[in-house]
Amino acid sequence: MDRTIAEKILLEHTHTKEFSPGDIIRVNVDVALANDITAPLAIQAFEAGGTGRISRPDSIVFVLDHFTPNKDIASANQCRYVREFAKKHGIMNFYDAGRCGVEHALLPEEGLVLPGDFIIGADSHTCTYGALGAFSTGVGSTDLAAAIMTRQAWIKVPESMKFIFNGELQPWVGGKDLMLYLIGDIGVDGALYRVMEIEGRAISELDLSNRLTMSNMAIEAGGKAGIIAADEKTQDYVKPRAKRPFTVYRSDPDARYESIREYDCSLIEPQVAFPHSPENTRGISEVGEVWLDQVFIGSCTNGRIEDLRIAAGIMRGKTVARDLRCLILPATPRVFREAEDEGLIKIFLEAGAILGPPSCGPCLGGHLGILARGEKALATTNRNFVGRMGDPASDVYLCGPAVAAASAITGRISSPSEVMS
Amino acid sequence: MIFRGRAFLFGDDIDTDAIIPARYLTTTDPDELKKHCMEDADPGFPSQVRSGDIIVAGKNFGCGSSREHAPIAIKAAGISCVIAPSFARIFFRNSFNMGLPIFETADASKGINQGDLIEVDADSGRVTNLTTGTQFLSRPIPEFMQELIEDGGLIEHIRKRGTI
Ligand code: SF4
Numbered sequence: 001m002d003r004t005i006a007e008k009i010l011l012e013h014t015h016t017k018e019f020s021p022g023d024i025i026r027v028n029v030d031v032a033l034a035n036d037i038t039a040p041l042a043i044q045a046f047e048a049g050g051t052g053r054i055s056r057p058d059s060i061v062f063v064l065d066h067f068t069p070n071k072d073i074a075s076a077n078q079c080r081y082v083r084e085f086a087k088k089h090g091i092m093n094f095y096d097a098g099r100c101g102v103e104h105a106l107l108p109e110e111g112l113v114l115p116g117d118f119i120i121g122a123d124s125h126t127c128t129y130g131a132l133g134a135f136s137t138g139v140g141s142t143d144l145a146a147a148i149m150t151r152q153a154w155i156k157v158p159e160s161m162k163f164i165f166n167g168e169l170q171p172w173v174g175g176k177d178l179m180l181y182l183i184g185d186i187g188v189d190g191a192l193y194r195v196m197e198i199e200g201r202a203i204s205e206l207d208l209s210n211r212l213t214m215s216n217m218a219i220e221a222g223g224k225a226g227i228i229a230a231d232e233k234t235q236d237y238v239k240p241r242a243k244r245p246f247t248v249y250r251s252d253p254d255a256r257y258e259s260i261r262e263y264d265c266s267l268i269e270p271q272v273a274f275p276h277s278p279e280n281t282r283g284i285s286e287v288g289e290v291w292l293d294q295v296f297i298g299s300c301t302n303g304r305i306e307d308l309r310i311a312a313g314i315m316r317g318k319t320v321a322r323d324l325r326c327l328i329l330p331a332t333p334r335v336f337r338e339a340e341d342e343g344l345i346k347i348f349l350e351a352g353a354i355l356g357p358p359s360c361g362p363c364l365g366g367h368l369g370i371l372a373r374g375e376k377a378l379a380t381t382n383r384n385f386v387g388r389m390g391d392p393a394s395d396v397y398l399c400g401p402a403v404a405a406a407s408a409i410t411g412r413i414s415s416p417s418e419v420m421s
Numbered sequence: 422m423i424f425r426g427r428a429f430l431f432g433d434d435i436d437t438d439a440i441i442p443a444r445y446l447t448t449t450d451p452d453e454l455k456k457h458c459m460e461d462a463d464p465g466f467p468s469q470v471r472s473g474d475i476i477v478a479g480k481n482f483g484c485g486s487s488r489e490h491a492p493i494a495i496k497a498a499g500i501s502c503v504i505a506p507s508f509a510r511i512f513f514r515n516s517f518n519m520g521l522p523i524f525e526t527a528d529a530s531k532g533i534n535q536g537d538l539i540e541v542d543a544d545s546g547r548v549t550n551l552t553t554g555t556q557f558l559s560r561p562i563p564e565f566m567q568e569l570i571e572d573g574g575l576i577e578h579i580r581k582r583g584t585i
Contacts, residue, residue: 024563024565024566026584026585037443037446037488037490038487038488038489040449041449041489041490041493044449045576048576049576049579049580050580066446067447071447072447074447074448075447078447078448121487122487122489123486123487124485124486124511138487138511139487139511139514139515140487140488140489140492140511140514140515140518140519141487141489142489142515142518142519142574142575142576143514143518143575145576146575146576146579146585149579150584150585152584152585153585154565154575154585188434188481188484189434189480189481189484189507189509192481192507192509192510193510219511222481222484222509222510224510277434364438364443364486365438365442365443365444366443366444383436383438383485385436385438385439385485386436386438386439386461387438387439387442387461388438392461
C-alpha cells in the first residue's frame with residue numbers, strides 16, 4: 001500500500017474506492033464546528049436552505065468564544081441568535097458563557113475530536129486537530145450549513161507534503177518556534193491546498209500541547225491540514241476523554257509526497273515573526289531592539305496550561321516592565337482552574353499582569369486589549385496581519401510563551417535566557 | 422457570462438483582515454460590511470468602487486480566516502469578480518459556495534494597471550484588458566464548481582439535487 005494518513009481518512013469517509021489528487025469528492029463529516037462569528041451566517045444559510053432538518057445534532061459543536069463575554073449589543077445579539085438555534089434544534093455541544101473557551105483549545109480537551117476523524121469547522125484554525133491524527137480543516141459558513149443539512153462536505157483531494165524534524169530541541173524552543181521556523185522557510189502560501197504531515201524524532205518528544213500549536217498554524221502556510229500521526233502519547237491523551245471509538249492511521253512507508261523537507265532542531269533558536277506576516281520570522285538573536293507596549297499570552301495557539309506553566313516559570317518573583325501591559329487569557333475554564341490550583345494565577349497577578357476570561361479577545365482585535373495607533377505588541381497568537389489586534393497602524397510580533405513572558409519583564413523582545421540568567 | 426469593470430489593484434497575500442477587519446464582524450449585514458471592504462489595504466476603496474468593478478490581486482488572495490464576511494463584503498461592494506494568480510483555499514471554497522466568480526490567471530496581475538477597463542468572459546476564461554488590448558487565459562474551473570455557480574451557490578445546489 002502507498003497511502004498517506006490524509007488519503008486513508010478520506011477513503012474511510014467517502015463512497016469512492018479510488019481517487020487521485022485534484023478529484024472533488026463528497027466526504028462524511030464526523031464533527032462540524034462554528035463560533036459566534038461564523039455560526040450566524042451558517043444558520044442564515046441553513047434557514048434559507050429550506051429543509052429545516054438537522055442531519056445529526058450530536059455532530060455539531062457551537063462555541064461562543066470570539067466576542068465572549070459579549071463586548072457590545074451587536075455581538076450579544078449574534079450570540080443570542082446562535083443560542084436560540086442551539087436550543088431549538090437540541091444541539092448538546094453548545095458552549096456558552098462559563099463553559100466556553102477558545103474553540104480549538106476546548107474541543108480536544110472535551111474529547112470531541114478524535115484520531116481518524118474527518119472534521120470541518122467554520123474557522124480557519126480548525127486544522128489544530130490534525131495534531132490528534134485527524135483530517136481537520138477550516139471551511140466557510142456555507143460549507144458548515146451544508147454539513148448541518150447533509151452531514152457531508154465537498155473536498156478537493158489534496159497532495160501531501162512531509163516535514164521531518166530531527167535533532168535536539170534547543171532551550172526555550174517549543175512547537176511554536178518550530179512552526180514559525182517552518183513557515184519562515186516555505187512562506188505563507190508554501191503549502192497552499194496541500195496537507196502538511198509533520199513527523200520526526202523531535203515531534204515524538206513533544207507533548208500534545210506543543211503538537212496542537214504546530215497543527216494550529218498549518219493554515220498560516222496555506223495548508224489544508226497539518227497532520228501528526230497519533231502515537232502512544234496521543235492515545236493516552238485521548239482515551240480518558242473520548243466518548244466514542246476512534247481509529248489510528250499511519251502513512252504507508254511508500255506513500256507519495258509532493259515534497260519532503262527535513263529540519264535539524266539543533267539549529268533552531270526561539271523564533272519571532274515580525275509584522276505583518278507569520279513568514280517574516282527571525283531567530284531571537286537577530287531581533288535587535290524592539291520595545292513593546294503590550295504582551296499577550298493566550299489564544300488557541302498558546303493558551304493551554306503547558307504554555308502558562310512556561311510563562312509563570314519565567315515571571316515568578318519578577319515584575320512586568322513599567323510601560324508595558326501584559327495580558328494573560330487562559331484558553332479554557334479548565335486551564336484557568338488548573339492555573340489557579342497550581343498557583344500560576346498568583347504569580348501572574350503579583351508580577352502585574354492582567355488576567356482575562358477564556359476568550360479569543362485581543363487575538364483578532366475583538367476586545368479585551370486593543371492596540372492604539374503606533375503601538376507594538378508581542379503575542380503568542382498565530383497571525384500578525386495589518387490591523388489584526390487593533391489600529392491598522394499598530395504592529396504585532398508573534399512568538400512562543402517563553403519569549404513572551406521574558407519580554408513582558410524586560411519591556412522589549414527578549415530571549416528567556418537573558419531573564420533567567 | 423461577461424464581466425466588465427475597472428481594475429482595482431492589490432498586492433500579494435491580501436488577507437481576510439484586510440478584506441474585512443474583525444472589528445466589523447459583529448454584523449452579517451452586507452450593506453454594513455461593504456462600507457469597510459478592503460479599507461485596511463486601501464482606505465479609499467469603499468467610496469471609489471462602482472458596481473461591476475474587478476479586483477486584480479497578487480498571489481494567495483484571501484489568506485487568513487474562514488470568514489465568509491470577506492466574499493460577502495466584496496460582492497456587496499459591487500465587485501463582479503476577482504482575478505489573482507492563486508487564492509487561499511478557504512476563500513476559494515467560500516467564493517464558489519456563495520457564487521462570487523474568481524479566476525486564477527498566472528500573469529494577468531502583471532499586465533493590468535489600476536483603473537484599466539477589464540473584461541472577463543466567464544465561459545472561456547478569457548481576460549481582456551480593454552485599455553491596453555492585451556489578453557490572458559485563466560485556469561479552467563472544475564466541473565463541480567461550474568455546477569455550483571450555475572445552481573447559484575452550494576445551498577441552492579443541495580436544494581436542487583438533494584445532496585452535495
Ligand atoms: S484565539 Fe485567535 S486564532 Fe484562535 S480561534 Fe480565536 S481568534 Fe481565531
